[in-house]
Amino acid sequence: MPSRPFARSSAEFTRRSALLTGFSLAGGTLLAACGSGSDERVPGDSPASTAPGNFPATVQHRFGETTVEAEPKRIVVVGLSEQDIVLELGFTPVAVTEWYGEQPYAVWPWAQKLLGDAEPTVLSTADGFEYEKIASLQPDLIIGTNSGMKESDYEKFSKMAPTLPGVVGGTDYFSPWEDQTLLIAKALGQEKVGQNLVESTKDAYAQAAEANPEFAGKVATFSQNGFYDGLIYVYPPGLGTDFLSMLGFTVNPDLTELAKPGEQAAISSERLDVIDTDVLVIAAEEAEDIATLEKVPTYAALGVVKEQRTVYTDPILSGAMYFVTPASLKYVLEHLTPALKKAVAGESPAEITGAA
Structure with missing residues (x-):
């Protein structure tokens, strides 16, 4: 299984790490503010500070459907980039997967503020999924919408916890970002928040295009x-x-x-x-x-x-x-x-x- 789907230079893995401490959008690129219902959390809020999501949550994916019975507390990300989405939805994964760049806890500067002081376990796919290590983390949700997960992998993971593989009609890696966001959000009981994330991101770009x-x-x-x-x-x-x-x-x-x-x-x-x-x-x-x-x-x-x-x-x-x-x-x-x-x-x- 490839650790990265894109051809890059072999020197990428030795480039020095750079840590920025967050960012603020300025000028015409400010993210449009979005309201949310009383039963939905605002992106970035912690689960403990807001009302719970909608559970049980059943989602459709490329290998069938998965039901998440209750709000997960031990989320393991086995894909390359889904930690961003999980964090913006207000959840902190107990494990993430390193793609490249050697960023702290495999979380890049644009999401570091959302990670806060958390120290998730960092997994590797250099030699395939680390099944034993993942099982030892006692996950209650495994997220791999951008992981290249095959059906055989999905079956193994599903024996550990409810699992999210790729989106319906998607590719092994980098299916449309909107589809991944909405799938993960619905599984986390935060479908409206996921819709807000997608819509507000597109709105911000539309504002910049108009400007x-x-x-x-x-x-x-x-x-x-x-x-x-x-x-x-x-x-x-x-x-x-x-x-x-x-x-x-x-x-x-x-x-x-x-x-x-x-x-x-x-x-x-x-x-x-x-x-x-x-x-x-x-x-x-x-x-x-x-x-x-x-x-x-x-x-x-x-x-x-x-x-x-x-x-x-x-x-x-x-x-x-x-x-x-x-x-x-x-x-x-x-x-x-x-x-x-x-x-x-x-x-x-x-x-x-x-x-x-």
Whole structure:
């Protein structure tokens, strides 16, 4: 079982950790306030401080249905990113799974404030699911909507506790973030709160799109940070590109026919003309990544590069773009929007951008 579904550089796992202490949305990117019913918690509140959710809760998923009889107290996250959703719904998991980045307790800066002083067990999928370790945690709910969980895994987990595998009609990894959020929220008895999370995130992006009409219709490309075995991996529309499309950009349509369903398009240096769009976003992470890219003649010759319409993101912003959860999308909205404005205007410097 792969520990990460995306092709990345082997150096990712040794990059230094960076911890930010939370963030606040500013200007036109403020998250719209949402009311909630008296029987629903506000995202981020702790379960102990609010009314209980709606139980029993029965949810449909790709392997059938699961019923959660009562509010879970020992949630184990076996997927790559679901801790964000669990935390925003006001629950603290007893275990999470490390994807990459070596963040404290596998929780990235955009969700650290929600984690607080909790110290969940950190699991690994480097050699597959750690069944014995997970069982020893005595879970009362196992969440793996973004875990690559197969039906055989689901059957093993279901003997331990109610289990959430992938969403109906979804893929092994990174099914639509809205679907994952709503599935998890309903299983936690907080369906309305989950709907609020989805709607408020989309509303915040809609507000930013309205505030930046110059984004509308511009063609944007999102790419990983370098060439691996002579290929650079680029994201077709609908694969982790919502942060661009929700802002009004048209995600590079030429990549669709170059990618297999649910996968990136692998582009050789001889075909880089396909990414010469109005805006290019590179999850570069380090200055040396930019220098390495610019040594490739066909890359350096691209109009989008020469005309300062390329954005290179730092490790935390890159991670937020990859995670694709309500919390990470809000972080992206705050920290990427100013850089996109510069890129559309042809004023984006060839340097790393992010929270700093």
